[in-house]
Amino acid sequence: MNIHEYQGKSLLRANNVAVLEGVHCTSVEQALSAYDSLGSKVVAVKSQIHAGGRGKGTLYHPETREHVMDGGVKIAFSRDEVESYATNILGNILVTIQTGDEGKLVSNLYVEAGCDIAHEYYLALLVDRDNKSVLIMASTEGGMDIEDVAHNTPELIHKVVVDSNAGLLGFQKRDLGMALGLQGMALRSFGKMLSNMYTMFIQEDCAMVEINPLVRTGSDEIVALDSKISFDENAEFRHKNWDDLRDLSEEEDVEIRAKETGLSYVKLDGNIGCLVNGAGLAMATMDVIKLYGGEPANFLDVGGGADEEQVKTAFSIILEDPNVKGILVNIFGGIMRCDIIARGVIAATEALSLEVPLVVRLAGTNVDEGKAILAASTLNIHAADDLAEGAQKIVALIGGDE
Amino acid sequence: MSIWIEEDAKVLVQGITGKQGMFHADKMVEYGTKIVGGCTPGKGGQTVELQGKPFPVWHGMIEAIEATDADATVIYVPPPFAAEAIMEAADAFDTVKGEGVIVCITEGIPTLDMVKAVAYVENRPGVRLIGPNCPGIITPGATGGAKIGIMPGHIHAKGRIGIVSKSGTLTYEAVAQTMSIDEGQSTCIGIGGDPVNGTGFIDCLAAFQADPQTEAIIMIGEIGGNAEQEAAAWAADNVTKPIVGFVAGATAPPGKRMGHAGAIISGGKGTAEEKFEAFRAAGIACAMDPSELGKVLLESLKAVGLR
Numbered sequence: 001m002n003i004h005e006y007q008g009k010s011l012l013r014a015n016n017v018a019v020l021e022g023v024h025c026t027s028v029e030q031a032l033s034a035y036d037s038l039g040s041k042v043v044a045v046k047s048q049i050h051a052g053g054r055g056k057g058t059l060y061h062p063e064t065r066e067h068v069m070d071g072g073v074k075i076a077f078s079r080d081e082v083e084s085y086a087t088n089i090l091g092n093i094l095v096t097i098q099t100g101d102e103g104k105l106v107s108n109l110y111v112e113a114g115c116d117i118a119h120e121y122y123l124a125l126l127v128d129r130d131n132k133s134v135l136i137m138a139s140t141e142g143g144m145d146i147e148d149v150a151h152n153t154p155e156l157i158h159k160v161v162v163d164s165n166a167g168l169l170g171f172q173k174r175d176l177g178m179a180l181g182l183q184g185m186a187l188r189s190f191g192k193m194l195s196n197m198y199t200m201f202i203q204e205d206c207a208m209v210e211i212n213p214l215v216r217t218g219s220d221e222i223v224a225l226d227s228k229i230s231f232d233e234n235a236e237f238r239h240k241n242w243d244d245l246r247d248l249s250e251e252e253d254v255e256i257r258a259k260e261t262g263l264s265y266v267k268l269d270g271n272i273g274c275l276v277n278g279a280g281l282a283m284a285t286m287d288v289i290k291l292y293g294g295e296p297a298n299f300l301d302v303g304g305g306a307d308e309e310q311v312k313t314a315f316s317i318i319l320e321d322p323n324v325k326g327i328l329v330n331i332f333g334g335i336m337r338c339d340i341i342a343r344g345v346i347a348a349t350e351a352l353s354l355e356v357p358l359v360v361r362l363a364g365t366n367v368d369e370g371k372a373i374l375a376a377s378t379l380n381i382h383a384a385d386d387l388a389e390g391a392q393k394i395v396a397l398i399g400g401d402e
Numbered sequence: 403m404s405i406w407i408e409e410d411a412k413v414l415v416q417g418i419t420g421k422q423g424m425f426h427a428d429k430m431v432e433y434g435t436k437i438v439g440g441c442t443p444g445k446g447g448q449t450v451e452l453q454g455k456p457f458p459v460w461h462g463m464i465e466a467i468e469a470t471d472a473d474a475t476v477i478y479v480p481p482p483f484a485a486e487a488i489m490e491a492a493d494a495f496d497t498v499k500g501e502g503v504i505v506c507i508t509e510g511i512p513t514l515d516m517v518k519a520v521a522y523v524e525n526r527p528g529v530r531l532i533g534p535n536c537p538g539i540i541t542p543g544a545t546g547g548a549k550i551g552i553m554p555g556h557i558h559a560k561g562r563i564g565i566v567s568k569s570g571t572l573t574y575e576a577v578a579q580t581m582s583i584d585e586g587q588s589t590c591i592g593i594g595g596d597p598v599n600g601t602g603f604i605d606c607l608a609a610f611q612a613d614p615q616t617e618a619i620i621m622i623g624e625i626g627g628n629a630e631q632e633a634a635a636w637a638a639d640n641v642t643k644p645i646v647g648f649v650a651g652a653t654a655p656p657g658k659r660m661g662h663a664g665a666i667i668s669g670g671k672g673t674a675e676e677k678f679e680a681f682r683a684a685g686i687a688c689a690m691d692p693s694e695l696g697k698v699l700l701e702s703l704k705a706v707g708l709r
Contacts, residue, residue, distance in 0.1 A: 098657070127513050129597045129627045129664065132520045147669050164521045205512055234663065235512035237482055264661040268653070279595060279661025280569020280624050281692075283650035287674070288691045290653045299654070301661040304552065304570070332571045332578075334537070334554040364574060365554050387575070388693035 001231045002050040003245045006110040008209075008227030015200035017193050018223045022112035024048075031086035034111040035079055042114035045085040047072035049104040050250045052228065053096035060093045062105060068092050072106070075114070082111065107249065115223060120213035121180055122146050122157075125201045127208075127232075134162040134201065136194070138176055142213035168198040186220040193222045205235035254317055261313045263302055270295025272394055273318035273327040273356075275311070277302050277336055285330045288387050294395040297324045304335050311344030315352055326357040326398040328390050331364070338362040338370025346377050357397035358382065361390035404589045405564065405609040405616070406503050406530060407474060409543035413550055414466050414475040415440035416487050418450055418459060423478035426507075426552055428452045430476075433555035434546020438470040463494035467502070474503040476538060476550045484508040485515035488531060492523045501528035504600070505550050509535040513663070516598040523600060531600025535662070537570035537592035551592070561586020563699070564610035566603060567622035568595050568662070572650060572692060576620045579696035585703075588616040595624065595662030603633035611641045617708055618644045620695060621686070623677055625651030626664045630677040634684035644702040646695060647686040649677040 003011075006024040013019050023034035035043055047054050054072035061068055069088040076082045086109055095103035120142030128135035139157045141149045150157055158179040160172045173191040182190050201209055210228040217223055236242055248256065258265035264279065268286070272294045276282035279301045286296035298321065302314050318324055331341045345360060361384040362370045374381050382397065384390035413430070417423035418440025431437050431452040439458040440450065446461030460466040463475065475495075479487040488506055495502025504523070511534050523531045532539055538551015542558040549555045553574060563580045565587055567573040573592050580587060591606055593599060603621060610616040619641070623630035630649060637645060652674035654660045656667040667673055681688050689698045703709040 127517060127597060129629070132598045133517055134514075164517045202514060205514055207513065232513045232663075234481060234510045235514070238512075266655075266658050266660060268655065276571075278569060278571025279665060280567070280572035280622070280650045281575060283569075283624060283654055283660050283665065284572055284575070284648070284692050286653040287650060288693070291691055296653055299658075299660050332574045334571065334574055335552055363578060364557060386693040388691050391691075 001233050001236075001242065001246060002250065003229055003231070004048040004050065004108060004247060005046065005227050006048055006108065007245050008229040009224070011200065011204065011229065012197070012224055012227055016196045017200070018221060019227070020113045020115055020223060020225070022110050025086070025109045025111055026090070026107060028083060028086045028090060031082055031109055031111050032079065035076070035082045038111065038113045040113035041077070043076050043082060044112045044114065045074045045076050045082055045089065046110045046112065047089050047094050047106045048108035048110055049094055049099070049106055050247070051096050051098035051104060053098050054094065057094045057096035057099075059088055060095060060103065062091065062093050072096065105249070115215070116218040117215045118218050119216045121215070122149070122212045123214045124208065124210040125197060125206065128161065131161045133164060134198070136160040136162065136176065136198070138180055140180055142215070146212065162198065168195060182216070184220065186216050186222060189220065189222040205232045205239060206230065207232045254320060258300075258317055261310060263300060263310065263314055263317070265317055266299040267321060268296050268298050269323075270297045271323045271325040271398065273297045273321065273324040274330065275300050275302060275314050275318060275327065276330045277304065277306065277332065281330065281332060285328065285387060285391070288391045289328065289395065292388070292391045292395050294391065294398070297321055306336060306341070306344070308340065308344040308347055311341065312348040312351060315348040315354070319352060319354075324356060326359070326394045328394045329358070329360040330387055330390060331362050333362065333364030333366060333370070337366040338364060339366045339373060342370040342373040345381070346373065346379060349379050349381070357394065359384055359390050359394040359397065361385070361387060403613050403615040404541040405606070405613050407539050407541045407548050407550060407589065409541055409547045410436055411473040411548045411550075412436050412438045412470060413548065414438060414463070414470065414472045415478065416463070416475055416491065417478040418442060418457070419445050419448070420478060424450060424452070426478060427457070429555070430549050431455075433549040434543065435549050438472055439466060441466050463490050464498060467494050467498040471499070472502070474505065474550055477504065477506040477508060479508055481508055481510040481512070484511045484534060485519040488519045489522045492526050492529045492531070495529050496526040502530075504529065504531045505538045506531065506533035507536065507538060507552055511535070511596070513596070513598055516596065520598055520600060532591060533594045533599060535596045535599075536594030537573055539589060539591045541589045542587055553590070557581070558590070559586035562588055562615060562617040563620060564588045564606070564613065564616040564618070565590040565620045566606040566610075567592055568624050568664070569622060569650060572622050575692045576622055576695055579692070580620070580699065582696040583700045585699070588613060595664050597627065597664040603629050604636050607633060607637050607641050611643060616643065618646070618699065618703055620699065621645055621647045623647070623649045624662065624665050625649070625654050625660065625674050625677075626662075626666050626672045628672060631680040634680040634686060637686065638684035644706055645686045646689065646699045646702055647681040648689045648692055648695060649674045649681070
């Protein structure tokens with residue numbers, strides 16, 4: 001789960017990590033009063049969306065798609081500039097390298113005081129699957145795309161692996177700070193900041209904290225100029241406050257509804273809907289559809305114990321996508337019984353008066369009963385014995401329509 | 403032989419009085435797994451009925467292992483308490499007998515809990531953790547066998563193919579593919595789809611290589627991380643038995659989590675294409691479609707004179 005920069009900064013501030021003064025705004029008027037209250041001649045006017053690459057993004061009008069402004073993060077040197085930037089950002093669509101062409105509607109703005117920057121660094125904390133530990137990464141090359149730094153000059157990225165029993169140790173903070181060329185007061189400031197950030201990472205169940213750039217000011221203070229924080233969704237049960245931080249407009253509405261009914265759904269661009277049990281098999285089903293010349297319209301895992309009602313919900317979610325021209329159901333029954341799935345498929349087909357072709361592949365527990373139920377139905381359901389046959393059939397069936 | 407779990411392994415069930423725990427304990431007994439009882443804190447001294455027979459329940463794992471000399475435990479404890487259940491089991495196996503296998507089925511355990519639990523298990527070298535968020539491990543017997551987890555037992559048969567996979571239902575698919583060419587399985591392991599887990603691909607490949615019953619291996623990966631690439635490079639130098647591979651997620655878009663917490667392509671890394679390439683470079687025979695695993699396995703067996 002991702003949160004906005006302004007939310008991340010308030011979390012950092014609460015954990016004694018230095019950030020600049022800033023105000024979250026949702027209107028041009030608020031942006032102007034923020035400028036007045038900050039008392040800083042220079043301010044940053046920053047679009048708040050979850051995707052990265054905001055600074056180099058482009059703003060477009062939401063209906064006409066007319067070009068409005070280059071750059072979703074602007075430095076304003078006057079009250080007038082704040083007004084014009086805020087007007088150009090709020091209510092418009094920001095397209096960045098991470099949003100895709102459709103972009104994201106910007107409804108939130110962060111107006112932040114300026115500061116005197118001596119150097120920009122990169123800092124990230126994340127769970128590293130290779131070391132099975134929290135990894136801290138830092139670089140002197142702040143403000144840049146870190147993937148490029150890792151690719152071109154890997155020696156400029158310094159790493160510290162934290163032992164979960166011992167926690168972050170003094171020498172690790174010192175070594176990392178010195179690797180960044182910090183000394184004296186800046187080194188001490190960095191060490192304190194890193195301790196606080198690590199404590200926050202653990203307490204808040206973060207999945208990633210990325211600060212790019214982290215800056216050293218002219219007076220040797222270490223300040224987080226940006227903040228990209230995501231939480232581990234598995235830990236939601238012990239963080240009641242996450243509900244308030246969640247921006248539902250940043251998530252696909254249908255993906256949220258799927259999650260509420262215990263389904264895992266991701267929309268894709270193709271035209272063959274799929275309904276599968278198990279994440280691995282669901283991915284493999286998409287792959288095989290593509291292998292035989294089709295394009296999957298979605299990832300959908302109904303999980304291990306789906307009932308008739310969930311199968312029905314799954315079908316209705318798939319059919320909401322107007323691109324869907326056919327559906328492939330692929331179930332390998334383990335705990336889930338094929339006869340129950342077969343009944344669910346028939347009930348859903350009838351209830352939703354399904355018009356697109358449907359191919360069903362069943363295997364595993366009670367497969368014979370399941371197939372018999374489908375065969376006895378008068379509905380137009382095509383059976384398949386394995387995944388390849390299922391994929392070939394559905395691709396052929398929708399191919400005939402074009 | 404088999405790996406880690408013998409056909410007659412004695413198995414405890416943590417969370418045996420819960421809905422999931424009891425349902426699957428019953429299925430395991432039905433399959434022939436030697437379940438010796440279970441643990442639920444606060445319910446020690448009670449019994450649960452599985453397949454019409456009573457099984458004892460203890461409060462804690464130390465007393466349960468002392469009473470039963472169990473070889474393994476399987477965890478069906480809800481996510482908030484599952485990491486602690488893993489650590490309790492690791493401590494108990496280490497204290498009582500110096501060894502044991504922990505299979506954690508639970509899905510949705512916080513990642514930082516697993517960071518702690520995995521470090522705890524790794525400090526106890528005789529203890530092995532499989533999972534979490536996995537279907538478990540099964541060693542089919544000539545009759546019955548040891549099914550420790552949630553997989554459908556009836557699709558398996560004893561044989562010479564070792565299977566390791568990150569995904570549950572894809573493991574079943576692989577099992578069905580071996581059966582389609584009249585081959586059975588030595589041991590099948592689901593290592594789970596979480597970013598931080600216990601036993602990995604390399605542990606499984608090393609054990610299959612050393613196991614005389616296993617003559618060929620199926621390895622199934624998915625997008626995210628680079629465990630598959632590392633395993634392939636390791637296999638090139640250390641595994642002489644034929645390996646057949648598949649990787650799920652070739653069509654997954656970057657940045658989207660595909661069901662499993664670990665199945666996400668980040669920063670352009672961990673793609674299926676990258677993993678297939680690593681497999682091929684290591685001499686692993688790849689199936690591009692899981693329905694062809696049987697066919698590719700048969701060709702690999704023929705190539706080395708095993709068919």
